[in-house]
């Protein structure tokens with residue numbers, strides 16, 4: 001059992017932070033259990049610089065950042081169409097006629113989940 005320690009600085013929501021551990025996953029890669037700080041009010045988790053550095057290195061090593069592409073929005077009827085480049089489709093395992101869940105996470109950011 002990890003001893004809980006309340007930290008002197010606060011979460012964005014004003015809640016108190018405590019040391020904890022979390023399962024870290026980015027881009028579908030499991031980075032294992034890492035130290036983090038968690039807000040006792042809203043549950044937000046913050047990873048330390050050291051952990052973020054480690055994750056960034058691993059992502060670079062695996063070439064995931066290299067998959068970034070610029071695509072142009074086109075149109076089909078009333079919908080806008082964004083083409084998924086073949087490299088990204090291949091990496092993500094998206095195939096023709098797959099179902100995708102799409103939702104905005106902030107004003108200038110849309111996320112997609114492939115429904116398996």
Ligand SMILES: [Zn+2]
Nearest residue numbers: 011013039042
């Ligand atoms: Zn919070």
